[in-house]
Amino acid sequence: MTIFTKIINREIPAQIVYEDDRALAFRDVNPQAPVHILLIPKKEIPTLNDLEQADTSLMGHLMTLVPKIAADAGIAEKGYRTVINTNAHAGQTVSHVHIHIIGGRALSWPPG
Numbered sequence: 001m002t003i004f005t006k007i008i009n010r011e012i013p014a015q016i017v018y019e020d021d022r023a024l025a026f027r028d029v030n031p032q033a034p035v036h037i038l039l040i041p042k043k044e045i046p047t048l049n050d051l052e053q054a055d056t057s058l059m060g061h062l063m064t065l066v067p068k069i070a071a072d073a074g075i076a077e078k079g080y081r082t083v084i085n086t087n088a089h090a091g092q093t094v095s096h097v098h099i100h101i102i103g104g105r106a107l108s109w110p111p112g
C-alpha cells in the first residue's frame, strides 16, 4: 500500500478536487506549477507496466476525466501537460499509477 491509498482511505489529508467510485484527484503536495493535480485510479496499480487488459475501461475513464479536471482548475483553454512517470529513469517516486496534470504557466519542453 502506498501513500496514495492512504489518501483514498482518508488516512492522511489531501486537497481533493474530484472523486468518483473509480478515481480520485488531489493537489500535489509539492507543486511544480500554479496548478499541479494528481489523478489516480482507486485500484492499486503500481506502474503502467502493470496494466492489464481488464484495466482498459478504467484507464480510458481516467483520460476522459483529465479535460474535466483541467477545466475545473481553469487551465483547459490555455493548456496544460499530462505526465505519467514510470519507474526509476522517469523518477517515479510513488508506486501507484498517477497522471500529473500541470498548468497555470507556460511549460518548457523537452523535459530534462
Ligand code: AMP
Pocket: 003, 012, 014, 026, 027, 028, 029, 030, 031, 038, 084, 085, 091, 092, 093, 094, 095
Ligand atoms: P512521481 O514522481 O511521478 O511518482 O510523482 C509523485 C508525486 O506525488 C510527486 O509530485 C509528489 O510531490 C506527490 N506526492 C507525494 N506525497 C504526496 C501527498 N501526501 N499528497 C500529495 N501529493 C504527494
